[in-house]
Amino acid sequence: MNRVHRSTLANGLRLAVVPIADLRSTSVLLAVEAGQWFEPAGRPGIARLVAQTMLRGTKRRDAASWASALDDLGAVARLDAGAHAAVFSAQCLGDDLGALLALMAEAVRTPALADAEIEFVRGQTLAQLEKDERDTRAVSDRAWRQLVYPAGHPFHAPAIGDPAVVRSATADEIRAYHQRAIAPDGAVLIVAGGTTPEAAKKAAEDALGDWPKRAKGRDADHPPVTLASTKRRVELVPDKTQSDVIIGWPGLPRTDPRFTAVRVTNMVYAADTFASRAGNVIRDQLGLAYYVFSGIGASCGQSPWIVRMGVNPQNVHRAIEVALDELRKITVGQIADDDIALAKDKLVGELDVALESPAGVAAMVLEAEMFDLGDDHFERYPRELRAVTKDQVVETARTFLPPDRYALAVAGPALPEALV
Amino acid sequence: MLYALEARHAPVVSLWVWYHVGGRNEVPGTTGMSHFLEHMLFKGTQKHPKGDLDRLLARYGAQWNAFTSEDVTCYFETVPKAHYKTALELESDRMRNALISLEETEAERTVIVSEREGYENDPSFLLGEELQAIAFSRHTYGQGVIGSKDEIKLMTRDGLYAHYRRFYAPNNAYVVVTGDDEPERLIEEAAAAFGPLDPSTDLGEPPKAPEPEQHGERRVTVHRAGGTLPIVMLAFRAPRATDPRAAAISALTVALAGTSTGSDGASGRSSRLHRALVETGLAADVDASFQLMKDPYLFFVDATLRPGIKHADVERVLLEELAKLSQDLLAEAEFARVRRQLLAATAFNTDTITWRSYRCGQLLSTGAANSISEWYAKLAAVTREEIRDAAAGLFVERSRNVGHFVPEGDAS
Numbered sequence: 026m027n028r029v030h031r032s033t034l035a036n037g038l039r040l041a042v043v044p045i046a047d048l049r050s051t052s053v054l055l056a057v058e059a060g061q062w063f064e065p066a067g068r069p070g071i072a073r074l075v076a077q078t079m080l081r082g083t084k085r086r087d088a089a090s091w092a093s094a095l096d097d098l099g100a101v102a103r104l105d106a107g108a109h110a111a112v113f114s115a116q117c118l119g120d121d122l123g124a125l126l127a128l129m130a131e132a133v134r135t136p137a138l139a140d141a142e143i144e145f146v147r148g149q150t151l152a153q154l155e156k157d158e159r160d161t162r163a164v165s166d167r168a169w170r171q172l173v174y175p176a177g178h179p180f181h182a183p184a185i186g187d188p189a190v191v192r193s194a195t196a197d198e199i200r201a202y203h204q205r206a207i208a209p210d211g212a213v214l215i216v217a218g219g220t221t222p223e224a225a226k227k228a229a230e231d232a233l234g235d236w237p238k239r240a241k242g243r244d245a246d247h248p249p250v251t252l253a254s255t256k257r258r259v260e261l262v263p264d265k266t267q268s269d270v271i272i273g274w275p276g277l278p279r280t281d282p283r284f285t286a287v288r289v290t291n292m293v294y295a296a297d298t299f300a301s302r303a304g305n306v307i308r309d310q311l312g313l314a315y316y317v318f319s320g321i322g323a324s325c326g327q328s329p330w331i332v333r334m335g336v337n338p339q340n341v342h343r344a345i346e347v348a349l350d351e352l353r354k355i356t357v358g359q360i361a362d363d364d365i366a367l368a369k370d371k372l373v374g375e376l377d378v379a380l381e382s383p384a385g386v387a388a389m390v391l392e393a394e395m396f397d398l399g400d401d402h403f404e405r406y407p408r409e410l411r412a413v414t415k416d417q418v419v420e421t422a423r424t425f426l427p428p429d430r431y432a433l434a435v436a437g438p439a440l441p442e443a444l445v
Numbered sequence: 446m447l448y449a450l451e452a453r454h455a456p457v458v459s460l461w462v463w464y465h466v467g468g469r470n471e472v473p474g475t476t477g478m479s480h481f482l483e484h485m486l487f488k489g490t491q492k493h494p495k496g497d498l499d500r501l502l503a504r505y506g507a508q509w510n511a512f513t514s515e516d517v518t519c520y521f522e523t524v525p526k527a528h529y530k531t532a533l534e535l536e537s538d539r540m541r542n543a544l545i546s547l548e549e550t551e552a553e554r555t556v557i558v559s560e561r562e563g564y565e566n567d568p569s570f571l572l573g574e575e576l577q578a579i580a581f582s583r584h585t586y587g588q589g590v591i592g593s594k595d596e597i598k599l600m601t602r603d604g605l606y607a608h609y610r611r612f613y614a615p616n617n618a619y620v621v622v623t624g625d626d627e628p629e630r631l632i633e634e635a636a637a638a639f640g641p642l643d644p645s646t647d648l649g650e651p652p653k654a655p656e657p658e659q660h661g662e663r664r665v666t667v668h669r670a671g672g673t674l675p676i677v678m679l680a681f682r683a684p685r686a687t688d689p690r691a692a693a694i695s696a697l698t699v700a701l702a703g704t705s706t707g708s709d710g711a712s713g714r715s716s717r718l719h720r721a722l723v724e725t726g727l728a729a730d731v732d733a734s735f736q737l738m739k740d741p742y743l744f745f746v747d748a749t750l751r752p753g754i755k756h757a758d759v760e761r762v763l764l765e766e767l768a769k770l771s772q773d774l775l776a777e778a779e780f781a782r783v784r785r786q787l788l789a790a791t792a793f794n795t796d797t798i799t800w801r802s803y804r805c806g807q808l809l810s811t812g813a814a815n816s817i818s819e820w821y822a823k824l825a826a827v828t829r830e831e832i833r834d835a836a837a838g839l840f841v842e843r844s845r846n847v848g849h850f851v852p853e854g855d856a857s
Contacts, residue, residue, distance in 0.1 A: 045454050045455075046454060047452075047453055047454045048454055048796045049792040049796060050789075050792050050793050050796045077709060080711045088714075088724075089714075089715070089720070089724070092711070092712075092714035092715050093782070095711060095712055095714075095715075096703065096712060096713065096716075096782050096785075096786055097781075097782050097785065098785065098789070099704075099782075099785035099786045099787075099788065099789025099790070100712060100789065101704060101710070101712040101713075101790075101793065102710070102711040102712050103709065103711050103712075104711065105709075116793050118789050118792060132711075145724075148726060148751065149709070149723075151752070152674060152729040152749075152751050152752055153709075153729065155673075155674060155752055156673050156674045156729070156749070159673035159852075160673070218796070263670045264669045264670035265565075265566045266562040266563075267559065267562040267563050267565070267566050269566075297503065299499040299503065300499060300500065300503035305496075309495075309496070309499075309552075311552075312553060312554070312555035312556045312559075313555065313559070314556070314559050315556055315557075315559040315560035315563055316563070335559060335562070335563045336559065337555075337558070337559060337562055367500060367504055370504040370505070370506070371503045371504060371505075371506050372506070373506060374504065374505045374507065375506035376506065377455075377456060377457065377506060377525045378457055378505075378506050378507065378523055378524070378525065380454075380455035380456070380457065381452075381454075381455040381457050381459070381508075381523060381797055381798040381799060382796065382797035382798070382799075382800075383796060383797075384797070385797075
């Protein structure tokens with residue numbers, strides 16, 4: 026990893042710059058603590074509505090003019106509301122960094138949030154929600170979240186939100202959320218690629234230096250989520266060929282010191298279709314699925330820790346049994362030493378390979394900065410991965426992935442037998 | 446053929462092996478064979494039994510995969526540079542020594558069926574497959590790549606093995622490598638790995654099934670239950686990658702739909718189709734695509750409709766927009782924007798070592814250009830007149846294929 030140049034602007038915005046020689050482009054990530062975790066209770070979808078409307082005109086220019094200015098640079102950009110943060114992500118030519126950050130700042134700090142634009146975003150979001158209702162991946166995700174997280178919890182619904190909330194959100198509610206949540210304190214700006222620390226800092230100061238600091242309410246405290254028993258839900262999605270299956274558990278915050286062991290455990294179990302145990306058996310040995318993978322989100326809450334599979338309805342029951350059986354083996358220590366060594370090697374090796382792209386570098390730095398993992402994180406992290414023991418993997422699986430208490434969601438065609 | 450590029454910004458090497466075999470080399474009844482074979486190349490050789498390659502590459506943290514298209518089958522791995530030799534050893538070994546056992550063929554068959562079933566869940570795939578099929582009456586491009594479920598079930602081990610021995614050989618492959626070393630050294634090591642391999646003796650001539658001129662619009666409608674959003678998809682006959690118009694058509698794609706996809710992205714919103722369809726509330730999403738192909742293929746335009754909007758209304762607006770580009774020059778400012786987007790996108794893609802290697806291999810294997818810089822120069826030289834003329838040549842009614850996806854009531 027090239028050196029990370031860190032600084033903090035007077036308003037509290039943290040800046041991390043990673044210059045990469047020989048590149049013409051620069052990746053930019055501005056993460057503001059305005060994701061699902063910070064949404065008003067019981068109002069899933071507000072964060073995304075705000076994020077999308079911020080891209081539709083500013084107090085200075087209308088949506089079409091702002092979009093043309095962005096395209097004039099040849100830049101690509103988007104603004105997504107994730108589990109933790111709302112992230113403006115972009116790529117531009119290195120010389121255009123100042124102009125890109127100026128456009129970004131305009132959208133983030135002074136969006137018009139005009140009534141007509143709110144209605145446009147509402148219409149687009151409802152269209153996507155309608156499409157999602159017949160998408161087996163989206164349906165299984167929605168169903169799984171409803172099984173695990175109680176109503177009112179920020180992860181009860183996917184980031185796109187609940188259709189009733191999207192329909193009922195008022196312009197005042199959207200403007201109030203922007204006023205409350207979109208602020209520089211807690212925010213992080215990452216710049217990686219064809220730039221210099223000086224040029225990036227100047228561009229950041231010019232665009233965001235006078236962004237007023239605000240005291241943000243930090244009332245996002247939610248009781249722990251636990252699964253007392255196994256929960257299952259099957260949702261019929263008509264005229265589909267394949268079932269989407271999610272088996273999962275509530276995870277743990279990225280700041281938890283056990284997260285490194287979680288990453289290794291995840292890799293041993295199912296993170297990779299080819300290198301992990303679940304995929305090896307389900308796809309390679311039994312031919313039951315084209316893809317099997319697991320993942321855990323990085324947030325300050327209990328993001329989903331889930332295994333996903335695409336399976337023919339005839340094979341759903343068996344694939345689930347095999348996935349759980351592989352997990353049981355891990356919880357009783359039936360893990361080859363080489364499986365753990367492989368998982369660690371892969372996670373460490375991926376850190377090097379990610380350096381091939383400015384976006385890969387920016388993503389790694391964002392996680393480190395967002396969750397205060399320390400200035401020496403990139404030196405420590407490979408060592409910490411290497412230090413994870415078999416006992417820790419077993420303990421992590423027992424604690425967070427109990428095979429007798431899980432949430433299962435299946436979406437797709439009718440199944441030949443009931444899931445028990 | 447071996448080709449190397451230097452990229453010093455990260456300690457990795459990206460190795461790509463391109464075989465000149467894909468859907469175009471297949472005949473009805475065995476459609477999907479090249480794709481099936483791609484899966485079998487991960488099932489082991491004498492030297493590296495099944496699982497060896499997966500675990501070795503995983504151990505390096507490699508980014509690796511493979512894909513099959515109508516024209517080519519491609520394998521790649523991006524590895525820390527210390528492991529470049531191992532990547533070469535794995536690729537050269539499976540170029541001629543894959544086992545393709547009967548047992549593994551049977552085990553993989555259900556995986557490929559599962560892959561196909563996953564695609565079938567997506568209305569865009571279903572419509573695109575049907576549209577591709579009606580757009581070609583002779584050329585094998587009409588068959589697609591993955592094959593039907595029945596064909597996948599009928600594929601034999603011996604057929605796969607014969608296909609393998611015929612097409613997987615150094616005299617039918619491009620090796621493109623990009624990474625943190627001098628190109629001469631990268632090539633030298635690749636030559637040492639692939640040079641000793643025996644060539645195929647029965648490659649034969651490339652498939653020749655020229656597609657006759659189309660003399661009238663063709664239409665297809667796909668009905669599925671479930672209430673997802675309707676889609677309109679248009680496919681026009683488009684020239685091959687070596688055609689002098691290919692760069693102008695790439696620019697035309699940007700004028701129509703920008704360089705990024707997805708309706709929730711911020712970029713591409715100044716494009717013609719976004720303004721005419723998304724901003725007006727007719728469509729939730731629009732796209733246009735032109736692929737560099739060995740033979741004349743298709744230029745696709747598609748729109749996912751907003752709820753309650755009629756196919757005919759969206760199709761009409763799409764055709765109006767295409768007609769405008771066929772008749773009028775882009776305004777100077779719009780042309781400058783399109784050109785900037787096109788050239789910037791090239792820089793974005795090629796700043797990632799894996800995609801720099803891919804782009805180079807794609808240009809070489811299709812004959813579009815001899816290098817990324819040559820292709821960049823072609824894009825940079827495109828004029829407004831060439832874009833208009835390219836549109837006029839493409840968007841004609843008699844070579845138009847139109848597909849509608851019609852969601853129907855809940856079948857449950």
